[in-house]
Amino acid sequence: MKQLLNGCSVNLAEKRLAFNSLLASNRADLFRLRARRTGTLNAGTGTAGKSGHGEELHLDPSAPTLPVERDRGQSPVMRFLGSETGKGWLTISPPLLYAMLLLIGPIIVIVANSFWSQDYLTIDRTFTLDNYKAALTEPIYRDLLMRSLFVSVTVAFVTVILAYPVAWFVSFHGGRYKGLWLFVITVPFWSGYLLRILSWKVILGYKGVLNSGLLSLGIISEPLNWLIYNVNAVIITLAHSWAAFAILPLFVSLEKLDRSLLEAAADLGDGPVRRFLRITLPLTMPGIVAALMIVMIPTVGDYVTPKLVGGKDGVMIANAIQVQFGKASNWPLGAALAVSTMVIVSIVAGGIVLLLAGLKRLLK
Amino acid sequence: MRFLPNPRRLLSTYVIVYVAILYFPVLLLPVFSFNDSATPKLPLVGFTFRWYESLSGNAAMQGAAWNSLIVGVSAAFLSTVLGICAARAITRHRFRGKAAASSLIMAPLILPEIIIAISLLVVLLGLGLQLSLITVILGHLLICVPYSVTVLVSGFEGFDPSMEEASRDLGETAFGTLRRVTLPMLMPSIVSSLLVTFTISLDEFILAFFLSGTEPTLPVYIWGQLRFAAKLPNVLALGSILIAASLVLLTAAELFRRRAERKMAVRP
Amino acid sequence: MTVTPMIEIRNVDKSFGLFRALDTLNASIREGEFFSLLGPSGCGKTTLLRMIGGFDNPSSGEILIGGKSMAGIPPNLRPTNMVFQSYAIFPHLNVSENVAYGLKRLRLGRDEEQSRVRQALEQVELSKLGPRMGNQLSGGQRQRVALARALVMRPKVLLLDEPLSALDKKLREQMQVELRHLQRQIGITFVLVTHDQYEALSMSDRIAVMFEGRIAQIAEPKEIYQNPATRQVADFLGGMNFLTSSELAVNGKSFTATLPGIGDITGHLAGKAIPDPASAIIGIRPERLRIVWEGETADPIITGKVVDRNYFGEVTSLAVGIKGQTQHLSVVETNDFGADDIPVGSDVRITYDRDAFVIMQG
Numbered sequence: 001m002k003q004l005l006n007g008c009s010v011n012l013a014e015k016r017l018a019f020n021s022l023l024a025s026n027r028a029d030l031f032r033l034r035a036r037r038t039g040t041l042n043a044g045t046g047t048a049g050k051s052g053h054g055e056e057l058h059l060d061p062s063a064p065t066l067p068v069e070r071d072r073g074q075s076p077v078m079r080f081l082g083s084e085t086g087k088g089w090l091t092i093s094p095p096l097l098y099a100m101l102l103l104i105g106p107i108i109v110i111v112a113n114s115f116w117s118q119d120y121l122t123i124d125r126t127f128t129l130d131n132y133k134a135a136l137t138e139p140i141y142r143d144l145l146m147r148s149l150f151v152s153v154t155v156a157f158v159t160v161i162l163a164y165p166v167a168w169f170v171s172f173h174g175g176r177y178k179g180l181w182l183f184v185i186t187v188p189f190w191s192g193y194l195l196r197i198l199s200w201k202v203i204l205g206y207k208g209v210l211n212s213g214l215l216s217l218g219i220i221s222e223p224l225n226w227l228i229y230n231v232n233a234v235i236i237t238l239a240h241s242w243a244a245f246a247i248l249p250l251f252v253s254l255e256k257l258d259r260s261l262l263e264a265a266a267d268l269g270d271g272p273v274r275r276f277l278r279i280t281l282p283l284t285m286p287g288i289v290a291a292l293m294i295v296m297i298p299t300v301g302d303y304v305t306p307k308l309v310g311g312k313d314g315v316m317i318a319n320a321i322q323v324q325f326g327k328a329s330n331w332p333l334g335a336a337l338a339v340s341t342m343v344i345v346s347i348v349a350g351g352i353v354l355l356l357a358g359l360k361r362l363l364k
Numbered sequence: 365m366r367f368l369p370n371p372r373r374l375l376s377t378y379v380i381v382y383v384a385i386l387y388f389p390v391l392l393l394p395v396f397s398f399n400d401s402a403t404p405k406l407p408l409v410g411f412t413f414r415w416y417e418s419l420s421g422n423a424a425m426q427g428a429a430w431n432s433l434i435v436g437v438s439a440a441f442l443s444t445v446l447g448i449c450a451a452r453a454i455t456r457h458r459f460r461g462k463a464a465a466s467s468l469i470m471a472p473l474i475l476p477e478i479i480i481a482i483s484l485l486v487v488l489l490g491l492g493l494q495l496s497l498i499t500v501i502l503g504h505l506l507i508c509v510p511y512s513v514t515v516l517v518s519g520f521e522g523f524d525p526s527m528e529e530a531s532r533d534l535g536e537t538a539f540g541t542l543r544r545v546t547l548p549m550l551m552p553s554i555v556s557s558l559l560v561t562f563t564i565s566l567d568e569f570i571l572a573f574f575l576s577g578t579e580p581t582l583p584v585y586i587w588g589q590l591r592f593a594a595k596l597p598n599v600l601a602l603g604s605i606l607i608a609a610s611l612v613l614l615t616a617a618e619l620f621r622r623r624a625e626r627k628m629a630v631r632p
Numbered sequence: 633m634t635v636t637p638m639i640e641i642r643n644v645d646k647s648f649g650l651f652r653a654l655d656t657l658n659a660s661i662r663e664g665e666f667f668s669l670l671g672p673s674g675c676g677k678t679t680l681l682r683m684i685g686g687f688d689n690p691s692s693g694e695i696l697i698g699g700k701s702m703a704g705i706p707p708n709l710r711p712t713n714m715v716f717q718s719y720a721i722f723p724h725l726n727v728s729e730n731v732a733y734g735l736k737r738l739r740l741g742r743d744e745e746q747s748r749v750r751q752a753l754e755q756v757e758l759s760k761l762g763p764r765m766g767n768q769l770s771g772g773q774r775q776r777v778a779l780a781r782a783l784v785m786r787p788k789v790l791l792l793d794e795p796l797s798a799l800d801k802k803l804r805e806q807m808q809v810e811l812r813h814l815q816r817q818i819g820i821t822f823v824l825v826t827h828d829q830y831e832a833l834s835m836s837d838r839i840a841v842m843f844e845g846r847i848a849q850i851a852e853p854k855e856i857y858q859n860p861a862t863r864q865v866a867d868f869l870g871g872m873n874f875l876t877s878s879e880l881a882v883n884g885k886s887f888t889a890t891l892p893g894i895g896d897i898t899g900h901l902a903g904k905a906i907p908d909p910a911s912a913i914i915g916i917r918p919e920r921l922r923i924v925w926e927g928e929t930a931d932p933i934i935t936g937k938v939v940d941r942n943y944f945g946e947v948t949s950l951a952v953g954i955k956g957q958t959q960h961l962s963v964v965e966t967n968d969f970g971a972d973d974i975p976v977g978s979d980v981r982i983t984y985d986r987d988a989f990v991i992m993q994g
Contacts, residue, residue, distance in 0.1 A: 089459060092462070094446055099469050102505075103475075103480065105487065109486055109490065191567055192607045193583075195603040199389035209396075297475065298475070301476025301477065301478040338483075341479075
């Protein structure tokens, strides 16, 4: 202990030195530092007002004026950037600006496009609702929209119902290997979207694996022609593709479930089924809703699956949208189709959320 | 009563069947890629390497693989940089509008890809830009950032914010703290993010399909080959390589993620 | 002669949105003092400590260290070092590298750096653990590494944020003694944040007791315990019998009151200000009351009935009902005379020191 005693006053000169190099090397710090100083000053001299993040400063006229030199010309922008809110926004701004520029911007452009019209290659920017009229009333688009909604809602529910027991198993019986289980289950989702669909085409095809297998086993005498190129094939393929993804939100909500609640319910006389219906299901409802949405919204716009295994009867709205942006080259109509799809799927999603909220209230 | 299977057993069986079905189509492609037959059908005829051999002289395929590599590496690197910013803001700062900002960044995860693809297409063409690998990278960044954020948020959450404060307290500057504490602690998560986002980009089809112009990535190349029935075995061989690569990359990412957890875990 | 205080806290305010975390704090901490910030969780003590360290900024007011304003000075340029509540030992560095972390920036040269690290590790009795990785240490070891890592920087002020709260009881008591010892030896200012009254009482030169963002009292431990300024302070540190009184009057440096069932009493303010006598309250610590055994005589004497008895090993606490007092009087007796055998329901006689009554702001 003696040794520390000898030199225990801090060497401020060393820190000053560091400060100088800081001035040169780290302007952001200096920036914050200056903003901070004015913040202190304003409040100290009784100039009350709103600081950067809208905090109400304490107004105390009796507070003595502090002997700090007043830093003039400090802009509110600088003060904002020095505050906690400012630092947060500053840090998140690169990815946020990116999302604004390349996601929100383009979506606004698409929405604008949907109110314009196109004559060969020139866009006419006078406001019109014709595209929506076509998108919502022409039988072909109406059918495609309805079919896409049907497929995505079915796929979402099938996926979630099939995935729930698996999420339950991993959460309740996964033990030390929870992480490994999750990894094993989700890997197929992360890899080879196009190839998985191709694989289903190979399995379900007229001369495919299933038919040729059944033929060679003598179970059927000629290939089944209802396996592929219909809505069922699309649903099977999509449900398989998204199965793993639905597990994650379900698993998270099951993990959050306090196990002692189930023990308390058992203690109060509920059997396994009642425990599930009265405790587990209502408390994991947020996970169920999240899983449904995370499957339903992306699948409504799936393009590859209907194209590869859907055939003529399995075409979905994304195929029609693609045609408008490709061969048919009617961007405004394609834009209107895209916007209509998003709006309608959002309404349906909202309806499902309300429905499940109602169901949750019934389970008591 | 005792002849009924016990529920736990039933559940385990269900999970095993579920996982088997999950993997079945993924593993089917490699099986037929070695089958000595021009069409994938049962029964299997014989073992061959020829579908793989014929890939080796395929310049178009190799060009596509090169394109995929460029796009994947750029998207992985850039999305991880953006992901670090977002994850840091989400885990280390309290500010109004954080929820809104982070949901906007995460939104591409849940939007139909076709919506993202056509919106970007319209804007990029409207700005007079040529479709190229750069436009593909721009698109892939949008969908890679959310995954990167997810991986890195758990990385940031794994380590105590007072580590960084301790560094400042001991005289280190903000930049020095980043270099000496934050990055070393975060490194396994960063590597994991790079691997995951590279894999996502490697497998991504829709955005690449709309935005790639004359330079196809591997999935776009495969899509083009699907028109020719005779090319199917080659596609299966190429697909098998892609799936194997994805599996290896994702496993590596998972191993790094676990190492990060172990590294930061403090035993009491 | 006026000595510049080591730390001066001047009119410090801190608001988070509408929540007032700190409300016009003023305090000065002397050089070489062991100063504790004591209070329940959420009282603002950690916020104040973090402001001294530079991790938070006052919304208004200022903090001076060694006579210099710290406004705008980041933590790395302040003459303070902190022992964090979680210890924040870098898990990717070993013990020596952890201790050497801050020295690296000073570019002392390898030999000087190594010898300082060695000395610091010796001081905290961890010499053998130098190569051990940061995430392979026990709680007590991590606490010692955190201490060595801060002290090796030779700060003017060492800030300790609940440094003992993660340790088990026995180790905590041992570390209390060691920390106090260490502080006496090196003689620098320690500022300790704690919610543990015994920790604060046994270690500190002075204590600031905080509630809801305000400092209720700053004084030496004995003063705080024996003469608490407010009812809240008395309640937070140990037990206190709050008494029903009539005709309470404060005049000059003393007070008088009539306590129903007890009698007329007088007491000294002992330098305390009672700004609002109408809401003031009289109290007496349980250990200043004593049972009068059979055959013993004492003056004054009050009589009551035992309504409850709690056994604590070395002492027994009796709740005694007194006519005229709304609350039962708590009496703490050591067990050597058989206080643990007094039956509930029996009548007892109690005596007290006449000057043991204190007046507190309600």
